[in-house]
Amino acid sequence: MRIITFHLKEVSSFIWKKLDFNHNVCICYSNENSTGKTTLMRAILYTLGFSIPNTELIKFDSYEFELSLLHNRQEYSIYRKGNLLVINKTEFDLPIEQSAAHTFLFGISNAEILSNLLATIYFDQDKGWTLLNRGTIIGTNRFSIESFFRGLKEDESSESYQILAQINALDKKIAQYKLMLNVAEYQAAINETVDSKLNYQSYNQELEAALLEKQLQLSKVENELTRITDIIRENDSFSNYIENKKIFVKNPVDGSPIPVNKETLLEYQNVSEINDARRSILIANRNALKRQIAAIESQQEKQIAFLEVPTVDAELTSRLANIKGISAIQVKAFLNNLQKQKRDLTDILRMRTKENNPWIKQAYEIILQYTHELEIPFDYKIDIFTHNLKEKSGAILHKMVFAYKLAYIKLLSQKAGYKLPIFCDSPSGREVEKQTIDEMLKILHRDFADHQLIIASIYKYEGIFTDAEIIPMNGTLFNEQTIFDSL
Numbered sequence: 001m002r003i004i005t006f007h008l009k010e011v012s013s014f015i016w017k018k019l020d021f022n023h024n025v026c027i028c029y030s031n032e033n034s035t036g037k038t039t040l041m042r043a044i045l046y047t048l049g050f051s052i053p054n055t056e057l058i059k060f061d062s063y064e065f066e067l068s069l070l071h072n073r074q075e076y077s078i079y080r081k082g083n084l085l086v087i088n089k090t091e092f093d094l095p096i097e098q099s100a101a102h103t104f105l106f107g108i109s110n111a112e113i114l115s116n117l118l119a120t121i122y123f124d125q126d127k128g129w130t131l132l133n134r135g136t137i138i139g140t141n142r143f144s145i146e147s148f149f150r151g152l153k154e155d156e157s158s159e160s161y162q163i164l165a166q167i168n169a170l171d172k173k174i175a176q177y178k179l180m181l182n183v184a185e186y187q188a189a190i191n192e193t194v195d196s197k198l199n200y201q202s203y204n205q206e207l208e209a210a211l212l213e214k215q216l217q218l219s220k221v222e223n224e225l226t227r228i229t230d231i232i233r234e235n236d237s238f239s240n241y242i243e244n245k246k247i248f249v250k251n252p253v254d255g256s257p258i259p260v261n262k263e264t265l266l267e268y269q270n271v272s273e274i275n276d277a278r279r280s281i282l283i284a285n286r287n288a289l290k291r292q293i294a295a296i297e298s299q300q301e302k303q304i305a306f307l308e309v310p311t312v313d314a315e316l317t318s319r320l321a322n323i324k325g326i327s328a329i330q331v332k333a334f335l336n337n338l339q340k341q342k343r344d345l346t347d348i349l350r351m352r353t354k355e356n357n358p359w360i361k362q363a364y365e366i367i368l369q370y371t372h373e374l375e376i377p378f379d380y381k382i383d384i385f386t387h388n389l390k391e392k393s394g395a396i397l398h399k400m401v402f403a404y405k406l407a408y409i410k411l412l413s414q415k416a417g418y419k420l421p422i423f424c425d426s427p428s429g430r431e432v433e434k435q436t437i438d439e440m441l442k443i444l445h446r447d448f449a450d451h452q453l454i455i456a457s458i459y460k461y462e463g464i465f466t467d468a469e470i471i472p473m474n475g476t477l478f479n480e481q482t483i484f485d486s487l
Contacts, residue, residue, distance in 0.1 A: 001106075001421055002452045004075070006044060007066040008478070011081070016066070023469035024449070028456040030473040037456035037473050038125060041425055042138075044454070047080045049094060049101045050118050053139040058478050072418060076105065089270075090277040097281070099288070104280035108416055111287045112151030119143030120408045125426035125456075132401050133384055145384055146350055148408065152359040152415055155352065161294035163349045169298060170342040177335040204300070211296045218289040225282040232275050239268065350385070359415075360384070363407045370403035374439065395436060402440045409448070421452040428459065438464060 006019045028037040039055045046052040047065040054060055067078045079086040083094045085101050092101040102117065103109045119137035123129060131137055133145035150160065239262050248257035262268050354360060367382055376399055384404065413420050422444070428437050441464050444453065455461075460470055 001069060001071045001418055003044065003421065003454070004068045004070055005066075006047070008043065009064050010478075011062055011064060019471070021452070021454075021469070023467060024451070025445070025453045025465045025468040026455070026471060027460060027465065027468050028454070028471045028473055029458070029460055030475075031458055033458065035473040035475040036478065038425055039478065040471075040473070041423055041454060041456050045118065045122065045423065047078055049078075049080070049085050049092070049098055049105065051095055051098070051139055051141060063478070071105075072107075078105075087277075088273050090274070097284070100281040100284035103284050104277050106416065106420075107418075109280070109283040109287070110151045110154060111284075111291070112147045112155075113412070113415070114151075116143050116148045116151065117412075120148070120405070120412050121420050122423045123405065123425055123427070129398055129401055129427075132397070132404055133386065146346075146353050149357055149359055149363075150349075150353045152411060153353065153357045160349065160352055161291055162298055163345055163352075165291065165295035165298045167342060167345050167349070169295070170338055170345070174335065174338050174342065177331055177338065180331045180335075207296055207300050211293065211300070214289055214293045214296065218286065218293065221282055221286050221289060225279065225286060228275060228279050228282065232272075232279065235268075235272065235275070239265065354385075359411055363411060366407040366410055367403050370406055370443065371400065373443065374399045374403060374436075376400060376403070395433070399436065399440070406443070406447070409451075413451070419448075419451045421454065422448060424453065424455045424457075426456060426458075428457065434459075441465075 002024070003021045005021065007016045009016045028040055030037060039058050042052045042055060043058075043060065043063075043065060044067065046060050047067045052060070061082050064081045065079070069076050069078070077086075077088055080094075085092040085094050085097075087101060087105055090104065092098070092104075094101070099111060099114050102114050106114075106117065108114055108117070118141045119131065120143070122137060124131075124138045127135065127137055131143060134143060136142050242265075243261045247260040249260060250256075251258050258264055363384055364382065367384065371380075371382060376396060380396060380400070409420060409422060424444075427441060428434060438461070441461055445464055453465075461468070
């Protein structure tokens, strides 16, 4: 996958500004900060459909963006304005249809992989060089090592969905009970969401109705998915049959023979793209419905206990609705219990992720190779699931994050079946010598030469990327006079 061109214009303007990406390595360069390097990179990712926050001075909603890229020998035209994303004339409403859009664009339908995609291919200048295995990369985009390897393994079993639904429910409950410790803050929230006269029987009936509705929706989506898959297969078989028969028709103008194939069949490519886009949306809808069904079933299990006898949870929630009788000791005890439940479920899910997962073994092999080459001390234990980052210094952590991220990119590209682009914002971090940065970028240039690499930096790295395209940045990228005017 390679970006070819990038266009932008202000909403009130009629003039599009164009930037060509003619090389596999493109360096957005300025020897000063605050010249638009990071903004350009974020604008490209924004155009690709990711949820990217504005920079300090630029509001992306005030611009229209267009981008063309080459993927699997097919050119994709992408347009974004606000929440509207258009890929090859197929419209998506963001952020609601982000998964469907990325399934269509990247050819990846697994929800776990899609949720970790940006953090895998993007080194953010603020957090990207310290994010080892979990956390926020930029805006609301997070990375979870467990989720990533679960996606590579393609664990979409109902058991895993059930556990995830329970963990998500516990997360919400934990957040709620943390607010309970501050009565003043909780009072505003509790008045909007808590009904002190909860009718559990009525709630259980609502769950049953919601479950039936989701199951019917799932059945309908799966039937349509089967139908569209059959249509795509039959269309491919028909076009291949026609090509193998080597049928020709006569040109009515000069009588010359015209071969009948995919290229000469009228509107064949447009029909194929529409079918592929529809299938991508259906896959995303199917996966979302499965998660919703699992969440409802999890709630039904809890309701059985609620119907039999009021729990401490129900009693305490009712009392808090009236903002009286709150015991900090009782709240803390219940919060500790919720957190223990979450830890237990997380451990179970982590074990399911690790069990018979060949991708984890590959990750360790790649990471060990790079940590050895980067001369990371042997006593730094390589544990991709670790929570302990306190003992790692800035320079060592920088190297380890780099080694880990290279492993993630390699595995994801292997899973996707093509080379994903890599976005690298400000590689020269604090507490890291330039020599170390150069060593890391040499590895990137050597082992990822087939990937498109877009770097934003105050260095040109001329001794490393001898064939790089240098894009000078002077702080006027989003103004009337820009670098585009001289190209």
